[in-house]
Amino acid sequence: MYSADIRQPLVTGGKTYSDVTADVCRPIENKPTSSWWLGFITGVVLLMVLVVTLAWTVWEGIGTWNTNKSVMWGWDITNFVFWVGIGHAGTLISAILLLFRQKWRMSINRSAEAMTIFAVFCAAIFPLFHMGRVWLGFWPLPLPNAFGSLWVNFNSPLLWDVFAISTYLSVSLVFWYLGLIPDIATVRDRATSKARKFWYGFFAMGWNGSAKSWGRYEVVALILAGISTPLVLSVHTIVSMDFATSVIPGWHTTIFPPYFVAGAIFSGFGMVLTLLLIARYVMNYQDYITKEHLEAMTKVILLTGSIVGVAYITEFVIAAYSGYEYEQYAFANRMFGPYAWAYWTMMFCNLLAPQVFWSKWARTTPWFIFVISIVVNIGMWFERFVIIVTSLHRDFLPSSWVMYHATWVEVGIFLGTFGLFFTCFFLFAKFLPVINMAEVKTIIKDKE
Amino acid sequence: MIDKSILLDNKKFTVGIFDDSDKLLHAVHTLQKKGVKIFDCYTPFPVHHLDKALGYTRTNLTIGAFLCGMLGSLTGFTLAYYMNVVDWPMIIGGKPQDISVFTSFIPVIFELTILFTAFGMVIMFFARSRMIHGIKEDLLSRRQTDDHLVLAIDNSEEQSLSNEEIQSLLVNEGALEVDGCRQAFNTSLTGEEALALNLSNSENIAIETMTIENDNSAVINPNDETNANFLNIIKSTLGEFSGTKDDLKQINGIGPKYEQTLNSIGIFTFEQVSRMTQDVIKALEEITNYFPGKIEREDWISQAKQLMTN
Numbered sequence: 166m167y168s169a170d171i172r173q174p175l176v177t178g179g180k181t182y183s184d185v186t187a188d189v190c191r192p193i194e195n196k197p198t199s200s201w202w203l204g205f206i207t208g209v210v211l212l213m214v215l216v217v218t219l220a221w222t223v224w225e226g227i228g229t230w231n232t233n234k235s236v237m238w239g240w241d242i243t244n245f246v247f248w249v250g251i252g253h254a255g256t257l258i259s260a261i262l263l264l265f266r267q268k269w270r271m272s273i274n275r276s277a278e279a280m281t282i283f284a285v286f287c288a289a290i291f292p293l294f295h296m297g298r299v300w301l302g303f304w305p306l307p308l309p310n311a312f313g314s315l316w317v318n319f320n321s322p323l324l325w326d327v328f329a330i331s332t333y334l335s336v337s338l339v340f341w342y343l344g345l346i347p348d349i350a351t352v353r354d355r356a357t358s359k360a361r362k363f364w365y366g367f368f369a370m371g372w373n374g375s376a377k378s379w380g381r382y383e384v385v386a387l388i389l390a391g392i393s394t395p396l397v398l399s400v401h402t403i404v405s406m407d408f409a410t411s412v413i414p415g416w417h418t419t420i421f422p423p424y425f426v427a428g429a430i431f432s433g434f435g436m437v438l439t440l441l442l443i444a445r446y447v448m449n450y451q452d453y454i455t456k457e458h459l460e461a462m463t464k465v466i467l468l469t470g471s472i473v474g475v476a477y478i479t480e481f482v483i484a485a486y487s488g489y490e491y492e493q494y495a496f497a498n499r500m501f502g503p504y505a506w507a508y509w510t511m512m513f514c515n516l517l518a519p520q521v522f523w524s525k526w527a528r529t530t531p532w533f534i535f536v537i538s539i540v541v542n543i544g545m546w547f548e549r550f551v552i553i554v555t556s557l558h559r560d561f562l563p564s565s566w567v568m569y570h571a572t573w574v575e576v577g578i579f580l581g582t583f584g585l586f587f588t589c590f591f592l593f594a595k596f597l598p599v600i601n602m603a604e605v606k607t608i609i610k611d612k613e
Numbered sequence: 614m615i616d617k618s619i620l621l622d623n624k625k626f627t628v629g630i631f632d633d634s635d636k637l638l639h640a641v642h643t644l645q646k647k648g649v650k651i652f653d654c655y656t657p658f659p660v661h662h663l664d665k666a667l668g669y670t671r672t673n674l675t676i677g678a679f680l681c682g683m684l685g686s687l688t689g690f691t692l693a694y695y696m697n698v699v700d701w702p703m704i705i706g707g708k709p710q711d712i713s714v715f716t717s718f719i720p721v722i723f724e725l726t727i728l729f730t731a732f733g734m735v736i737m738f739f740a741r742s743r744m745i746h747g748i749k750e751d752l753l754s755r756r757q758t759d760d761h762l763v764l765a766i767d768n769s770e771e772q773s774l775s776n777e778e779i780q781s782l783l784v785n786e787g788a789l790e791v792d793g794c795r796q797a798f799n800t801s802l803t804g805e806e807a808l809a810l811n812l813s814n815s816e817n818i819a820i821e822t823m824t825i826e827n828d829n830s831a832v833i834n835p836n837d838e839t840n841a842n843f844l845n846i847i848k849s850t851l852g853e854f855s856g857t858k859d860d861l862k863q864i865n866g867i868g869p870k871y872e873q874t875l876n877s878i879g880i881f882t883f884e885q886v887s888r889m890t891q892d893v894i895k896a897l898e899e900i901t902n903y904f905p906g907k908i909e910r911e912d913w914i915s916q917a918k919q920l921m922t923n
């Protein structure tokens with residue numbers, strides 16, 4: 166196989182095939198470590214916060230949130246867009262990077278895809294509970310209506326969202342599961358307990374790695390990647406249309422779809438880096454998630470962060486140039502109004518902070534990348550907050566101007582979704598192979 | 614579990630087990646040049662060019678996927694058009710609600726196209742590869758999903774070479790292990806059962822090593838060259854057995870069958886087990902085709918040390 170000498174190896178430590186299996190199966194086959202328990206219990210505690218705050222919302226009513234006229238969308242939709250955005254990195258890594266033949270994706274795609282799925286779960290909570298009567302949450306589905314033959318409105322971007330997000334979730338799940346099958350079979354064949362043999366045997370679907378199956382498997386993976394690529398791009402495009410198709414100053418712009426997609430990839434990679442740096446340290450995967458991987462991901466952060474930065478400035482210039490005073494006011498209010506602190510936090514975190522990745526040192530120093538990845542997460546949350554709240558709290562009618570602050574219930578639900586996310590992620594790290602063994606075994610001799 | 618063996622039925626195979634994809638690929642080419650028909654290969658990871666070497670044509674699943682996608686588009690369009698134009702037009706702001714609003718149906722049509730393609734294709738893939746939840750797997754080596762690549766030749770098929778010739782050819786190609794008659798087994802059997810089956814399939818290594826033990830001479834036929842090497846490693850590290858035999862079954866993880874196997878190799882005492890090194894463990898796993906990593910996981914060495922002090 167051809168390899169250029171200036172490239173670094175993708176997997177270090179001179180691993181053999183059986184080393185890969187042993188390293189990846191270790192957490193599944195041994196008792197969980199104390200750091201695993203620490204993370205898992207923290208996750209469960211936060212999950213309890215989610216349960217309590219959601220129960221309180223349902224019991225007491227949606228009035229426990231401060232979303233009211235004219236800020237009808239507050240933390241809930243901010244959090245929804247935040248989590249959907251995070252859910253973009255997984256499929257981007259496994260689909261788009263597969264099409265671009267970026268082999269460094271192979272040791273990180275499994276965990277990134279898992280992260281995608283859990284993030285979309287978290288995202289789905291917000292619109293569902295925002296509807297107020299969550300037990301009627303099936304109404305956005307195209308079902309015959311009990312009150313006559315009124316159907317859902319296909320002109321509404323909110324309905325497009327329902328289709329986009331449910332398709333994204335189910336296709337990501339299928340893609341993830343398909344990738345897991347050969348690795349589940351590996352765990353099955355090493356299993357020493359009856360329960361493990363049964364469950365991994367059940368989900369491995371009789372996989373035995375025959376060349377015929379591998380041939381089909383690779384074609385299926387390629388086609389899935391091919392159709393997932395436009396899917397990833399469509400999901401955040403449609404999410405951005407929730408805003409862009411309305412006539413609110415600050416929302417009604419055509420730049421939203423590309424800018425939201427870039428932002429989603431940016432925030433998704435931020436979260437992937439946060440999680441992988443923890444996983445790499447806790448599970449000792451330094452040989453699989455090497456500094457080369459970190460560097461490649463920080464480059465994506467740098468690129469998408471710069472695209473987002475350019476979009477911020479473009480938006481501002483277009484508002485100034487438009488001669489439309491409501492639009493101009495919306496942007497002046499973002500920068501110098503009562504939420505200016507949120508705007509400047511966003512500008513610092515998303516526009517300035519990632520620019521440090523021009524330096525090689527910053528791209529290869531794990532603790533520093535970890536700090537910046539947290540900064541990126543914070544910045545992207547504030548981006549959605551700024552877009553939603555600053556545009557809504559100044560209505561066309563000045564007598565309707567309000568200030569919006571979240572209640573403890575809204576804050577609790579947001580913290581709680583982190584609980585759900587981390588609980589799922591720690592369970593995944595315990596019960597499933599975190600690294601795609603079959604793919605990594607094909608590249609242990611390669612360089613990238 | 615569905616109690617049926619789906620893929621390999623009760624066929625008997627000549628297998629060559631490799632540890633490297635290049636060697637496997639070379640062996641496939643060599644065998645085919647000599648006119649040997651290969652049944653299939655089993656690998657822990659996709660080996661590039663292997664499907665071409667085996668003469669498999671590209672799957673037609675893509676055509677199926679395309680048809681599923683078309684069905685998805687049609688469903689999306691029908692859904693939106695019927696609900697919003699035919700059955701109950703929602704007139705908002707006096708705008709027309711007819712085919713001219715087609716553009717706002719595009720997102721739904723697009724999403725359903727992708728949904729149908731993905732699910733249709735994956736379901737067809739499972740059906741075509743005869744995969745379903747709970748079906749029993751057919752394995753020819755316990756480590757074919759770990760680090761061993763298996764080349765399988767169907768014994769019932771007529772071949773241009775004799776079975777012995779094929780076996781020696783495989784050895785020359787660098788196979789770690791060659792077996793002239795192996796049946797598929799699955800790991801849903803208990804460990805002891807699977808081991809017993811595996812041993813009887815691979816011409817019973819236990820008995821073979823027994824003969825080595827009795828003759829006190831190195832019987833080298835092409836099949837066990839590697840086995841003999843491994844036995845040497847074990848002998849030289851653990852030494853010859855002397856004194857009284859211990860009940861190895863007291864070690865958690867060793868059953869009566871594996872105790873017999875260990876005895877046949879020349880391991881009789883806790884003291885010997887406690888002195889096992891990495892190389893010995895590897896050698897043991899190789900010749901007895903044992904669960905990789907089980908010895909370390911169950912920590913037989915410390916167990917043996919503990920039992921020695923008792």
